[in-house]
Amino acid sequence: MTTKRILLSIGIVAVLSGLGYWGYLQYLAPGTENGGDTAVPTTTTQTPTTITAEGQIVPLAQANLTFVGSGLVTIVVVQPGDFVEKDTTLLTLDTAEQEIALRQTEAALAQAIANVQMAEAGVLAAETAVSAAEVGVAIAEANHALLAADPTEAQLALNEALVGAAEANVGLAVGNQSVTLEGSTDAQIRAAEAALAAAQVAYITARDAYEPVTQDENALSEDREQAQLQLNAALANLQSAQAALDEALAGASGAAQTAAAGGVQAAQNEQAAAEAELALLQSGTQAERLAVAQAEIEAAQQLLAEVTLQVDLAETAVTQAETAVQEAQTQVDAAQLALEKRSLVAPFGGTVADVLVDVGETVTAGQPVAIVADLSGWQVETTDLIEADVVEIARDDAAQIQVDAFAEQPLTGRVVEISELAAEVRGDQTYAVTLALPESDLPLRWGMSVFVTIERNQ
Structure with missing residues (x-):
């Protein structure tokens, strides 16, 4: 502190002290009964x-x-x-790099959501298969019980109904085969087209942003290498999206078509077996027929165990797909935040x-x-x-x-x-x-x- 400020401080203190003492004498100090001199206080201030x-x-x-x-x-x-x-x-x-990253994460999120829908459809199909397998076990056990006793008119009527049910299953399998051969659904094709459109936009943006750098001989080699990597990534993403659309437009794979045809054949075999069972029942109970019925029970139970496992696997696939959606959403949020951080805003009014x-x-x-x-x-x-x-x-x-x-x-x-x-x-x-x-x-x-x-x- 300067000498001037020290002296000024001392002066202010002296003035304030003097004014305080004067005020005390005038208004607070006690006097004599005759109004004489003010008494000196004995307490300290x-x-x-x-x-x-x-x-x-x-x-x-x-x-x-x-x-x-x-x-x-x-x-x-x-x-x-x-x-x-x-x-x-x-x-x-x-913001060019951040905008590209945002579009890519949004496309990944759309694909992850489509994967969840497909996984949920897989769970539904597996649960339907379990229901069908449970019916198959019940039918096999009932058939075995019927064969253990002499056939009655009611049993003959039941087996005739089973033959009719087997014929219906053949029709259902043929219908499923037709659906499989028709190819991907409109929703799946639209999703693939949307992903391709996003990839095309990302590639064009990357090409406009990075291709001049890769062709600039005066640019730093590190910058040219980084630009080429970005351009390659955008091209790979575009090619992947195009392949996905091509696959959706191409329809069911050979494996799916083979599986559908196998379903038709299995239903036809079931029908033939039901018809054979009816014929055997009409001809009288035999030990061989009981053995066949027992084998059918065991086969139906084995099938039930297999399709029950498929339900567990399908539910796990749904969980994994939902986790992938959450991760993709996190990536989208992070990309959006990174884009927003490219703009500096006022923290308060001023x-x-x-x-x-x-x-x-x-x-x-x-x-x-x-x-x-x-x-x-x-x-x-x-x-x-x-x-x-x-x-x-x-x-x-x-x-x-x-x-x-x-x-x-x-x-x-x-x-x-x-x-x-x-x-x-x-x-x-x-x-x-x-x-x-x-x-x-x-x-x-x-x-x-x-x-x-x-x-x-x-």
Whole structure:
């Protein structure tokens, strides 16, 4: 602190002490009954503790803004002195890479959702197969029970009904074969076409962005290699989407067609077996027929066990597909956030104090690019309050603040915050103290030097 400020502080203390003593004599000190001289009080009075410090004028809030990533500045929306609302976009970096990544993750999400639908259809098919296998076991057991006794008219009628059911199964298998041969559904084809369209857009964007770099002989080899990798990835994605669409348009695979034909053959075999059973029943019970019926029970039970396992596998496939959807959605969210982070927004409403970069400059992560401050009011931050003094003050303590530029017009402030963390200044441990200022007509400016006097009664 300067000699001038020390003398000024001493003078202020002396004046305040004199005024206090005069006021005491005039209004508080007891007198004699005859109105004589004032009696001298015998009790001691509290002595105020005076703390002084230097500081500067600062805004109510300030923020040095940075990007979380590096890139080329493409848009600067504001300039120093502009007032902005909270979340107003201030600057933007190039977004070509982030937009490509977002489109790719969205296409992956669409494919993952389609996979869930296919897996759920697989569960339904497996559950239907279980139901059919359970019916098959019941039929086989009933048939065995019937064969163990002499056939009755009711048994003959039942076997005739089984023959009719077998004929119906043949018709159902033939219908399923027809559906299989018809190929992919419209929904599957539309999904494949949508994925191809997204891949085409991504490839065109990548080609426009990276092909000039790969053909630029003056570009750095590292940049050309990275550009070629991006271009290759987009082309591979396009080719994969085209192959998926081609497969959907081509219809059922050879394996699927073979399976459908096998289903028809199995149904026809079942019909033949039912007809043979009816013929045997009509000819009388035989030991061979009982053995056949027992074998049919065992075969039906084996089939039930197999299709029950298929249900478990299909349900596991659904769970895995749903997990893939969640992961794909996470990737989409991350890509969307990365795209949003390419734009820098105001953290609060205030004034743009400075813009530190121009369009065309390349910035790095964490590099300050703009400063926003709330200049609707002012406060004071001390710069040299030492540890021996900070323990003598508390929040809401009143203070007299003298601005160097307006020495004859002191202000009254109030302590609103005391830093918990010390900073070393010229070998001393100092603590920043923030003081609120009242509204004033003084043309205060950011960074003006002030002298602070805080009085606290102990």
